[in-house]
Amino acid sequence: MIQIVGANAAHAGVLAALHSRCFEKPWNKKAFTDLLNVPGMIALIVQKNDTPAGFILAQSVDGEAEIITIGVSPEFQRMGFASGLINAILEASPELTKLFIEVDESNENARSFYTQVGFFPNGRRKNYYHHDDGTKSDALMMVLAPPARA
Numbered sequence: 001m002i003q004i005v006g007a008n009a010a011h012a013g014v015l016a017a018l019h020s021r022c023f024e025k026p027w028n029k030k031a032f033t034d035l036l037n038v039p040g041m042i043a044l045i046v047q048k049n050d051t052p053a054g055f056i057l058a059q060s061v062d063g064e065a066e067i068i069t070i071g072v073s074p075e076f077q078r079m080g081f082a083s084g085l086i087n088a089i090l091e092a093s094p095e096l097t098k099l100f101i102e103v104d105e106s107n108e109n110a111r112s113f114y115t116q117v118g119f120f121p122n123g124r125r126k127n128y129y130h131h132d133d134g135t136k137s138d139a140l141m142m143v144l145a146p147p148a149r150a
């Protein structure tokens with residue numbers, strides 16, 4: 001059974017564990033505890049048969065929200081979970097007219113995902129990401145404006 005549940009301070013450890021499965025540079029439990037305290041933060045976890053599979057944190061300000069982080073554990077990818085999390089945010093927050101994301105241009109999987117979900121490129125921050133191997137890559141700003149709301 002697939003369930004999307006709201007995350008609160010009690011989920012900080014679960015969020016950190018999920019994040020470490022999805023990203024090279026994991027955020028720890030304290031980082032998630034702090035993020036969950038930020039005003040306007042929306043945090044959701046998707047579970048399959050009660051096993052946490054993915055998460056999204058987005059900060060909502062004045063009817064627009066920025067995705068702070070989103071990830072789905074590798075074993076649960078390509079099952080529609082991340083798309084489901086985006087839809088869940090939009091459904092839970094009818095006041096949102098725009099959803100923003102800043103994605104590493106070199107993260108082709110994520111760019112394909114956002115494009116597929118309906119995000120459009122909206123700007124670029126040059127050399128924003130510094131990688132461990134010394135290379136840099138641009139941040140691509142992308143925006144989703146649900147047509148019925150824009």
Ligand SMILES: CC(C)(COP(=O)(O)OP(=O)(O)OC[C@H]1O[C@@H](n2cnc3c(N)ncnc32)[C@H](O)[C@@H]1OP(=O)(O)O)[C@@H](O)C(=O)NCCC(=O)NCCS
Nearest residue numbers: 022070071072077078079080081082083109110112113116
């Ligand atoms: C990006 C990410 C969140 C996508 O999660 P997901 O649950 O697998 O995404 P979905 O199953 O909802 O994908 C929906 C569509 O997006 C596209 N897509 C998703 N992952 C893709 C990939 N790796 N390569 C190409 N297209 C992809 C596909 O069109 C997919 O539909 P399909 O599976 O029917 O072809 C996941 O790959 C992830 O956690 N990556 C590591 C962390 C990360 O990069 N997060 C984003 C940082 S900005």
